[in-house]
Amino acid sequence: MDNFIATYETAIRLGFFFGIFSVMALWELLAPRRVLTQSKSARWINNIALVIVNTVVVRVVFPTAAIGVAAYATEQQWGLFNQLNSPAWLAVIISVILLDGLIYMQHVMFHAVPAFWRLHRVHHADMDFDVTTGARFHTIEILLSMLIKFAAILLLGPPLAAVVIFEVLLNATSMFNHSNARLPLGLDRLLRIFIVTPDMHRVHHSHYAHETNSNFGFNLSLWDHLFGTYRAQPDDGHENMVIGIDTFRDSKQCIPLHRLLLMPFWGKVTDYAINRRKWNSNGS
16 A cells, blocks of 8 residues: 555545645636736746746756655654554544644644745735635745645654645645635534635735635645634635735735745744733733
8 A cells, every 4th residue: 555655645645636726716706705906827837837937947956856755764763653552444534634744733833933934925925815826835835834844744754644644735725715716604614613615715805914824724724723823714714815924015016936036035924923022901
C-alpha cells in the first residue's frame, strides 16, 4: 500500500486538485454568492501564474515533498506513531486531525508575527474572493509552510496514507472555502458545525481587522470554536462586505504577478498583524 501511495502520490494530488477546481469554478459560475468587483480574467491569470511559480520552486527546493519526509520518518522509525502500536486506521484519523490543527496554528502565526504577515498579506490583498484565492500565496510563505509541515511529520510520524489524505484535503478545502459558491443558508449552518464553509471563511477576508483576525480554520471548524476565534457573520453582510485589506486597494498593486511577488517588501506592517492592533479596554 505504501509503495502504491509513494508511486502515485503526485497523480492522486493533481487529479483531486483539477477535479475540485473544476467543480468549484463551475459552481461559482452557475450560483455565485457575490458579484465580483475586479477583472476575473486578470485575477485568474495572475493568481494561477503564482500557483505555477510556487509549484516549480517547491519541486526544485523540496523534490520529495511531504510524502518523502513521511517515508523517511517511517524508515528511520521517527515520530510518535512509529513508536506506538496503534491500529493504522486510528493513526491515519488522528494524524489528519492533528495536521489540520497545525495548519490552524500556522495560520494564526502568520497573522501574529509582522514579518510573516508581510508574506501572508499577498493572500489577503486579493480584492475578490473565489476559488483562485485559495491558492494565492507568496512563494516564501509556501516554502516556510513546507518546512513547518516537514517538522510536524518528523515529530508525529504519520502513516503515508495520512499525509496524502491531509494534502488532498488541504487543497480541496482551501478551494471550497475560498469559492464564490452559494450554499443554501440551512446547509451552511449545518456544515460549519464540522467544516469551514465559504461563508464562514469569507469573513476572514473582510477588510475589517477584527474580522480578518477570525475564522482561521481551513478544513475543520473545530479549532476556531475551541480557541475562541469563530465569528459567524461579517458586520456588513456577505453581499456588501469589502474584500481585501485597506493597505492595498489599487488593482495595479494587487493583481499583476510581479507585484504579488514584491508585495511583502512594500510599506509598513499595519494593524492587520494581530500584535499590532490597538486593543481597547473591553478587548474588542
